[in-house]
Amino acid sequence: xxxxxxxxxxxxxxxxxxxxxxxxxxxxxxxxxxxxxxxxxxxxxxxxxxxxxxxxxxxxxxxxxxxxxxxxxxxxxxxxxxxxxxxxxxxxxxxxxxxxxxxxxxxxxxxxxxxxxxxxxxxxxxxxxxxxxxxxxxxxxxxxxxxxxxxxxxxxxxxxxxxxxxxxxxxxxxxxxxxxxxxxxxxxxxxxxxxxxxxxxxxxxxxxxxxxxxxxxxxxxxxxxxxxxxxxxxxxxxxxxxxxxxxxxxxxxxxxxxxxxxxxxxxxxxxxxxxxxxxxxxxxxxxxxxxxxxxxxxxxxxxxxxxxxxxxxxxxxxxxxxxxxxxxxxxxxxxxxxxxxxxxxxxxxxxxxxxxxxxxxxxxxxxxxxxxxxxxxxxxxxxxxxxxxxx
Numbered sequence: 001x002x003x004x005x006x007x008x009x010x011x012x013x014x015x016x017x018x019x020x021x022x023x024x025x026x027x028x029x030x031x032x033x034x035x036x037x038x039x040x041x042x043x044x045x046x047x048x049x050x051x052x053x054x055x056x057x058x059x060x061x062x063x064x065x066x067x068x069x070x071x072x073x074x075x076x077x078x079x080x081x082x083x084x085x086x087x088x089x090x091x092x093x094x095x096x097x098x099x100x101x102x103x104x105x106x107x108x109x110x111x112x113x114x115x116x117x118x119x120x121x122x123x124x125x126x127x128x129x130x131x132x133x134x135x136x137x138x139x140x141x142x143x144x145x146x147x148x149x150x151x152x153x154x155x156x157x158x159x160x161x162x163x164x165x166x167x168x169x170x171x172x173x174x175x176x177x178x179x180x181x182x183x184x185x186x187x188x189x190x191x192x193x194x195x196x197x198x199x200x201x202x203x204x205x206x207x208x209x210x211x212x213x214x215x216x217x218x219x220x221x222x223x224x225x226x227x228x229x230x231x232x233x234x235x236x237x238x239x240x241x242x243x244x245x246x247x248x249x250x251x252x253x254x255x256x257x258x259x260x261x262x263x264x265x266x267x268x269x270x271x272x273x274x275x276x277x278x279x280x281x282x283x284x285x286x287x288x289x290x291x292x293x294x295x296x297x298x299x300x301x302x303x304x305x306x307x308x309x310x311x312x313x314x315x316x317x318x319x320x321x322x323x324x325x326x327x328x329x330x331x332x333x334x335x336x337x338x339x340x341x342x343x344x345x346x347x348x349x350x351x352x353x354x355x356x357x358x359x360x361x362x363x364x365x366x367x368x369x370x371x372x373x374x375x376x377x378x379x380x381x382x383x384x385x386x387x388x389x390x391x
Contacts, residue, residue, distance in 0.1 A: 006128070008246065008354075009031070009354070011031050011358055011361035012030070012032070012354065013028075013029070013030040013031055014028075014029055015030075016136045016137065017136075018087075018089075018128070019122045019130070020089070020122075020126050020127060020128075020133070021122070021124035021127075023088065023089060024086050024089055025086075025087050025135060026084065026085055026086040026087055027084070027085050027137075027139060028082050028083070028084050029084075029085075029143065030082040030083075032078050033080070033147065034078055034079055035080075038073060038076055038077070038143055039076075039146060043143065043146075044066075044067075045142075045185065046138055046139075046142035046346050046349075047065045047138055049185075049187055049343075049346040050065070050135060050138045051064075051135070052065075064088075066087070066088075067085045068085065068086040068087070069083070069084070069085055070084040071084045072084060085140075087135050089132070101119065101123050102322045102323045103330050104319060105311055105319070105330065106311065106319055106330070107311030108126065108311040108312065109126065110123060113127075126248075131249065134247060134248070134343075134344075137247070137350050137354070138347050139350075140354050141347075141350020141352070141353040142350060144350075144353040144354050145349070147357060148357060148360075150370040150371060150372050151360070151369070151370050152223045153221065153223045154180045154181075154184075154221070154222045155180075155184065155219065155220070155221050155352050155353050156175075156179070156180040156181075156183040156189075156219070157217050157218060157220070157346075157348050157349045157352075158183050158189040158191055158345065159195075159196075159215060159216075159341055160215070160218040162199040162202050162203060162214075162215035162341055163206075163213045163214075165199045167191050167192050167195040168191045168192050168195075169191075169218060170191070170302060172287075172299075173285065173299060175220055179191070184346075187342060189345055199215075203338050203339040206309075206338045206339065210313060210314040210315040211309070211313050211338070212309040212310035212311075212313050212339060213309050214249070214308045214309040214340075214341065215341035216304050216305065216306055217304065217344050217348045218302070218304045219303055219304075219305075219345075219352055220300050220301065220302050221290070221301040221352055222300045224296050224298070224356060225296065225363070226296050227295060227296065228295065228296045228362075228363050228367070229295040229359065230294055230295065231293050232294065235294020235295070236291045236294055236301070239359060240301075240351075240355050241253050243351045243354060243355050244305060244352075246351065247347055247348065249307040249308050251308050252305070253306075254303065255288070255289035255290075255291055255301075255303045256286060256288045256289025256291070256302055256303075257269060257287040257288075257289070258289075258304060269287045270287070271283050271284060271286060271299075281298075289301060289302040290302060296359075301352075305348055307341050307344055310339070312332045313336070314331050316329050316330070316331050317329070317332075318330075
């Protein structure tokens with residue numbers, strides 16, 4: 001991975017810029033294959049799933065989150081040049097953060113950033129540490145997942161738990177396409193419909209008590225070719241974890257059985273093999289989460305993220321005044337999510353999409369060959385020529 005804090009990737013370089021209350025945030029995605037059609041409606045769908053202010057369980061701050069594509073796309077098709085996307089901030093209330101430069105929020109990056117940057121960091125809305133910047137990751141992933149879907153690769157996630165309320169987990173080996181498509185198109189994705197009401201009740205209870213609550217997101221990636229990745233430091237778990245921990249609220253990542261494997265015997269945890277009717281090797285269960293030795297097995301890649309409760313809460317907490325060097329109470333004002341988990345689902349999916357395209361770009365060329373042929377370059381040129389004539 002690149003060493004810069006806001007840059008990720010070797011074959012596919014993702015750079016994220018901006019602050020929560022600055023004029024805009026944005027991203028540059030360099031290394032995308034040329035000739036890939038990008039559907040703007042599909043891009044807006046994923047951005048809308050993450051956008052704030054559209055549901056009672058999220059922050060009341062409303063942002064349109066309309067991505068402005070500045071380069072890298074011509075007539076809706078990737079050119080091979082860096083793709084630059086800008087997302088404007090239109091609804092900021094910086095006065096809510098006036099005292100946080102001297103009184104750090106418990107559980108937030110304020111004090112750690114103060115130590116690193118000497119107090120010069122932008123604390124408004126969390127600045128460059130804000131979950132607001134996950135809009136950039138979501139936009140990048142919305143582009144990558146379209147390129148992946150053309151290769152038959154699907155990505156979906158759901159709210160596995162909020163507080164004590166749990167949803168069913170994904171099937172380990174055979175995940176229905178219909179389930180993947182449903183989950184990856186809605187705001188509050190759950191496998192069991194009844195789980196959503198109970199989860200919303202927990203979120204509302206936290207909100208009314210001036211508090212917040214955390215939870216778990218589970219994601220699945222299907223139809224990734226087997227044999228991708230590598231041992232030791234080049235493993236797929238390392239690749240995914242390095243971008244998933246870029247989501248501010250993430251405090252834990254597990255693959256397959258994860259920590260549950262520590263409670264099993266080898267005879268229970270090992271995934272048996274058998275030959276299927278098509279003559280190919282089938283994996284009977286999937287405790288490994290589709291990855292062994294850092295290499296994909298061809299089974300669904302399954303992982304879960306633990307997301308902490310939102311640290312910015314109105315309930316009084318203990319903090320310090322860095323100027324007067326006194327112990328002081330703090331009640332955080334402003335607009336914050338009582339629970340980030342539902343909005344984190346499309347972000348986790350997007351992070352996985354970026355990582356999976358990075359993995360494909362390091363694979364043999366046949367792995368990147370699409371199932372459906374993209375638009376021919378001459379078709380795009382002819383369209384552009386006709387548009388110029390009409391103009």
